[in-house]
Every structure is written in structure tokens, then in C-alpha cells.
Amino acid sequence: MARAFRYPPPPMSDALTHECGLAFVRLRKPLAWFQETLLDPLWGLRKLYLLMEKQHNRGQDGAGIACVKFDMPAGDAFLERERTAKRNPIERLFDDALAPAASMKDSELASLDPTELKRRFRLLGEVLLGHLRYGTHGGRTSAVCHPYVRRSNRESRSIAMAGNFNLTNSGELFARLVEYGLHPVGESDTGVVLEKIGYFLDREHAHLEAAMGEGSFVGLEGAALAAEISRQLDLARVLRRATAQFDGGYVFAGLLGNGDSFVCRDPAGIRPGFFLVTDEAVAVASERAALSTVFNRDPREIEPIPPGHALVIKRDGAFSLEPFAEPLPIRQCTFERIYFSRGNDPAIYRERKQLGRNLAPRMMELLDGNLEKAVFGFIPNTSETAYLGLLEALFEESQRLSAERIWRLVESGRATRESIAAALSPRVRGEKIAHKDQRLRTFITHDAARKDLVNHIYDITRGTVAHDDTLVVVDDSIVRGTTLRESIITMLARLNPKRIVVASSSPPIMYPDCYGIDMSQLGRFIAFEAAVALARESGQAGVLDEIEARCTEQASWEPSRMKNHVAKLYGLFSLDEIERKVAQLIRSRSLAWDGPIEVIYQSVEGLRSAMPEHSGDWYFTGEYPTPGGYRVLNTAYLNWRRGSDGKRAYEV
Helix, strand or coil: CCCCCCCCCCCCCCCCCCCCEEEEEEECCCHHHHHHCCCCCCHHHHHHHHHHHCCHHHCCCEEEEEEECCCCCCCCCCEEEEEECCCCHHHHHHHHHCHHHHCCCHHHHHHCCHHHHHHHCCCCCCEEEEEEECCCCCCCCHHHCCCEEECCCCHHHCEEEEEEEEECCHHHHHHHHHHCCCCCCCCCHHHHHHHHHHHHHHHHHHHHHHHHCCCCCCCCCHHHHHHHHHHHCCHHHHHHHHCCCCCEEEEEEEEECCCCEEEEECCCCCCCCEEEECCCEEEEECCHHHHHHHHCCCHHHCEECCCCEEEEECCCCCEEEEECCCCCCCCCECHHHHHHCCCCCHHHHHHHHHHHHHCHHHHHHHCCCCHHHEEEEECCCCCHHHHHHHHHHHHHHHHHHHHHHHHHHHHHCCCCHHHHHHHHCCCCEECCCEEECCCCCHHHCCHHHHHHHHCCCEEECCCCCCCCCEEEEEECCCCCCHHHHHHHHHHHHCCCCCEEEEEECCCCCCCCECCCCCECCHHHCHHHHHHHHHHHHCCCCHHHHHHHHHHHHHCCCCHHHCCCCCHHHHCCCCHHHHHHHHHHHCCCCCCCCCCCEEEEECCHHHHHHHCCCCCECHHHHCCCCCHHHHHHHHHHHHHHHCCCCCCCCCCC
């Protein structure tokens, strides 16, 4: 997601602040057809609303809409945009966008010609773009919400753009714009991307004008020249030139005022983007499940935008997938599957269940096979599917053990009705242990009061756990450990179990992310905190100085030469040792309950077996998909060592 520079970061919780959401609808039939055939001239706008609502999990901090209106007379707007960062932004935007319909009779709505419809409904057009903002940085005002707009009185030079991305080298791109002779205002990476694409869009215009304008062989001028340039604009060529130095993960969508549009995806496929073509529209969303639900289509009909390609749609409706970047090894984000996307995508649902199943052997080992005295729950809400997978695997193991007991009874001749019933009696006990108050907002008060509010975000079902039970809770990830320490463990301890086990369906987060997730501050990760503590306790703290020296040495190098030296710290310790130290760190000093706390993590091998097509695991492994990732890691470590860990490692 986009960020702006030189602003203090907002307060962070342990929840990940993550990538934003895109929704795009390009009508393939005239508005009059929707008016006459479907009796709904607002069909496209309603589909955009549904696509955004079905992805509201991707951003609650703000939203925006842009639209392009075809064939508007001179004097009327052809490109409109509205944004808000107020509470319930999607509802606010569409309440306003659809408000004129509330005072109109169906007959009046049906009688308006398309031009008048687009005048009455300011955000109604043939090409529609929506964006959901999950702010990682840069304030919480409508001014930082997408889409961004670069205006011109020439339709084909006007552009609205929105994205789900982070670039690791925005500062360099900003400097490049200055070298072009431009004077960009502001330093947000969204603004940089918009200006970079806008600059090469201008260059494309200049090239075509020189080839077709007055004095050329063609000799066009005026409106005829403008129309022919608009027709021949090569958006793939514009994107090839504009993105040549981009380092990061991204999906950008752009609308030109002439009706051309594009959605492009980074060459490593880090950020997700899917498209669907129907008789009525071409639609794009960040999540496959949103398109499947809104258009009632089988998920198999919905295709990913290939990495390094742009879905380009011309004003005349022709569309194609065009390569714009040299291919890179595909590194699709695994956190998209673990946490970010809604779990009703069939593939994501299966993957999350498998993550839970993969925890079962470790769980059986930890419990010494004694499932009778364990109660299983999950931390709401995204870990529920992994919890179901764990229960399923444990139930199968319980059945296998029961079958072995019965067979031994039969072989020994001791099988009776009672002994068989006893052999079948062990069961896996799953309970709805924790509940999350979705409406409690902790940022509305000062820090001391906020801590008290954090303690009440979750609630528990009392009476589900006995004092001699082991309470096992599944979480999707453990990032900072703050919420576990300040809220969840305190809440679970009120059930007074014998011990608490926290099972993470993902491996420990050891390294920064810089491609769409706000996880660039190394010192905030509890796994890193654990490794540092272990190094100091074991007399190996010198490794911290060694890593600092090596990071300092390569700080001025080109990113392509940089290496991951932080891995040396993690290489000193086993996963078991990291788990034990994390378990100590998530215990609050004020916790009255004195039972043991244990932590188990998913292994990297377990992660990869659950989602083999998604190899974007750099936050677990330190194996980055682009050179800029290694620079971010290097900077993050030096920031931590120098006491400036509050600064994001990809800032300039």
C-alpha cells in the first residue's frame, strides 16, 4: 500500500497493516443497453459497490472511486473522482453516488438519455475504478486516499490511478522525475508512480503527434489529430518505459479520460490481481472470491493477471494482456493466503486448512498423544480455517489410535462391549473459546487508557475449560506479540487452564516486508526480539556487532550486490529455542495466572507444502524477490542498532 514520507507513523497494533484493495468495472455494452435490457442504468456502479464491499477486509481507513464518461459534450466533465477517509467510507461514497436515484421514480430513471444520466449521477460512467485504503503511513485524510488524478483538458492526457503496492526505491524514482526536468509536489510513492506514468504518457503523445501532426506525411491537426493519437496510444509501451526502474510489489489500475484503461501486475507476481470477462463487463479485483460472488461465476472462470503483464482495454472495447516488464521468478505473497484475503476462495480455504493439518504432528508430540485433556480454540477470525484443519487432522489421528487399541483388544481376546466403548471414548474437543469485539476502536484515547481497551477487544466463553485442561489456541501469525501479551493471554488465563499453547499457522516472521505489508521495522518482530535475547543470554552477543559491521559495509552498495547478513543471528538457534523464548516474551509481567505458556510455529516446509504455488516467503526466510528487499533488510537492521527503529526502512 502507498505511504508518504516524513510523517510520524500511526500507532501500531499487533494486527498487520496490510495491502489495499482494487475494484474495476469496464462496461462492454452502452449505458442505454443496461437501461433497456436490465432496467438498471446504474448496474456498473452497483457492481463496483459490491466488489468493494466484498473486499472491505482489505481496507477500512478510506475509499475512493473514479469514473470515465464516454461522449460527454464539451463543458461537461469526462473524468470524475470522489474520496473519503471518514468512518464507513464505502457506504458514504455510494450513498452519495446513488443518492439521486432515491428521489427519482423508476419511470423517470428509465426515460433519461445516457448523457443526462451521467450528469445526474456524477460517479456514473462506462469505466469505473474503486480503491480501499488500509493506511500504513502518511496520515488518515481523504487527500491520501486513492485514486490519484493527473488532469488535463486533453482527455487522453488525463489519468486516474489507484494501486495496491509498495516500492522499495520511491526516493530514487522521485529523483529521476527531477532529472526529467519536472517539479513533482509531495513525496508519496503513489504520487511518484502517477507522475512517472504521466510523464511517459506525455512522451507517447509527443511521439504520436510528431508522427501524425501537421508537417508529417499524415498531416493531421486539431480535433482529428487528437482523436487519432487517442486511438493509437500504446499503453503497454507507456508502462514498459514508466516501470523500468520499479522495485517492489504492485498492482496498478489506471483510467485515461479518453476511455482507455489498464491494470498491471508486478513481474514477480507479488501482489494479487484477478480478472473476469462477461458479456456485460470486464472486471478486476484483488481477490478472486469477490469476482466469483459478485458476478456469480465459477472461480475457475476467473483468471489471474499474469505477472509482468497489463490488462489493457481500449476505448473501443478491445482488450488484451500485454507484457510490459521482463519476467522474474514468480514469488506470490504467502501472507495473502495466510491472512489477508477472505477465506471463501476455494483454494485459500484448502490451503489454510492444510496449514492447520500440518501442525497436528507437532501438537500430538507436545500433548504426548493425550487429546482427552486438551481443549482447542482459535483467535478470531482469520485463523478459524486453520483451526478446522488442525481439528480434522487430530480427529483422524484419534480414530487411528482408537482403531489400534481395539485391534489389540481383539488380538488378545479381551474385547468386550465395555472395553471397545472405552477405546472409542477419547475425542477432540473444539470450543468457541474467544470472541472478538469488531467495533471496539482503541485509537480514540491516550496510551494508558488504550492499554485497558486492548484488554477488552477479546472476550471468552467461560466454562469451556477445566483447571486440568491444556488450552490450545490457533493464531494465523505472531508478529509483534503485543496483542498476545497485552490482551489474549490475559483473557485466556481467566479460564484457569493447566497450561496455554499458542499454535501459529505460519512460521515466525523474522525479516521485514516492503512489498505491501507494513512490516519494515525489524526490532518490532517478536521472533527477532527472541533471537537477540537468546544471543545475549548465551554469550553470543558479538554476532550483533558482526552483522552491524557487514551491514554498514554494504550500505552504500547497489541493492543487487547486497546479502542477507541478519540470517547469521537466526542461524545460531533452532526453531524450538525461538519458540521457547517467544513463549517467555508473550507473558505479561502483571499476569497473575502462573501456568506454563508454550508456542509452536508452522515450519517453512509445512508452509510450502500447503501452498506450493505461492513461494513469496521472504518475511520467513529472508530470500527476497527483488534487490530492493535486501536494501530494506540492511537498513532495518542498522536502524535497530542505531536506535531509530521507529523509522520505516524503505523511507528516504
